[in-house]
Amino acid sequence: MLSRRSLLFALPAIGSLCAIRAFAQAYPARPIRFVVPVAPGAATDLVARQVSASLNKLWNGAAVVENRPGAGGVVGTDAVAKSPPDGYTLLFTFSSHFTNPWMEKTPYDPLADFEPVARLASTALVMVTAADSPFKTVRDVIAAAKKQPGSVTYASAGDGTPSHMCGALLNAAAGIRLNHVPYKNGSLAMIETANGQVQLAFSGPAALPLIKAGKLRVLAVTSAKRSAVMPDAPTMNQAAGIDGYDIVSPVWAFAPKGTPAAIVGKLSEAFGVIAASPEFKAFCAAQSLDPDFQSAATVHAGLSAEAEKWRRLVQLTRA
Incomplete structure (x- = not known):
């Protein structure tokens, strides 16, 4: 049981709590x-x-x-x-x-x-390549990059963007060196990838129109589990045994x-x-x-x- 003294000290705190609750109830x-x-x-x-x-x-x-x-x-x-x-x-x-x-x-x-x-x-972002690209899988990309380091290019929506980070993480995880090509925006990067100006790209929704049009081929999604948007696309782990890859x-x-x-x-x-x-x-x-x-x-x-x-x-x- 609270003493009279304890109750007096507790009253301000109780009053503040009641005021906060009243404010929350009236909000917004x-x-x-x-x-x-x-x-x-x-x-x-x-x-x-x-x-x-x-x-x-x-x-x-x-x-x-x-x-x-x-x-x-x-x-x-x-x-x-x-x-x-x-x-x-x-x-x-x-x-x-x-x-x-x-x-x-x-x-x-x-x-x-x-x-x-x-x-x-x-x-989740997607790793894509042109529909007529020789790369059919992520393993194809890794093999080519290991054979000739720096020879495989990938597009992003700009320096420091998640699409740039996807390539950087793949480099670190697979022990390869892809050549980064930054663009002003994701849409331009996708067009250039579909046209073969760069060999690969990582993208979010900007890639979908060209994927649906058959201009881009999806190699993998960048999430740790398959995306509900593209349930048929493998994860990086499923595509190339890269555990822990998740962006x-x-x-x-x-x-x-x-x-x-x-x-x-x-x-x-x-x-x-x-x-x-x-x-x-x-x-x-x-x-x-x-x-x-x-x-x-x-x-x-x-x-x-x-x-x-x-x-x-x-x-x-x-x-």
Whole structure:
């Protein structure tokens, strides 16, 4: 039983807890901004818009999407980091959240300045070659690269992008040296690969139109398990016995550091309901994404490992 003295000391804490719970119950009292640090049309933007539309139905008009592109995602991310931690500004972001600080100094810390809310979807990249290429398998590529180091070229969407990292990881895992050819964007890289200007490429959804048109051949997916989008494509381990090869590009939602746990929990629970819906699964299928929900607690538990994984991948691109 609490003494009178203990009760007096406990009252302020109890009052604060009650205030937080009341705030969470009333939340949201105005629209929530979903800040997307890239231009409209990217996978991250599309996920944010789908979640926004679903949350508006669930909570009766609760969210709006705001695109804040610039500096590879740094501008929008920094804006969220400096926003009030009241649950009314969220960041929808992708792998650059963890890679940018290792590419150059950023005005925020990807771990210390944010609270994870959820992981919503992800996409495995694909290793592709031209339809008339002599490479029929990943083992063919490795054999050619070992025979003549540096003679096999691969395209990416640019230096430091996940597609660049895929080639760098294959180099390290297979003990080969592919010659990296960066492009301004993924679509141009796919066109040049289909035309035979480069021999290979790693890509996300930008490759799908040319794959469906029969212009590109898929050699493998970059995830540790087969992708729901391309169930017939082998993983790197299945294709060439490369164990531990795993690169997927996820979409996360973060809040500014200090956002009340009750608010984060309420958002995470709502996002979980949305991610489990048939509408969200159909959306992912249409956009060549894999539904990949993780709650705030699950993301938080793996956050340090996630950041370390991307740090190592960035280092590989500089080897």
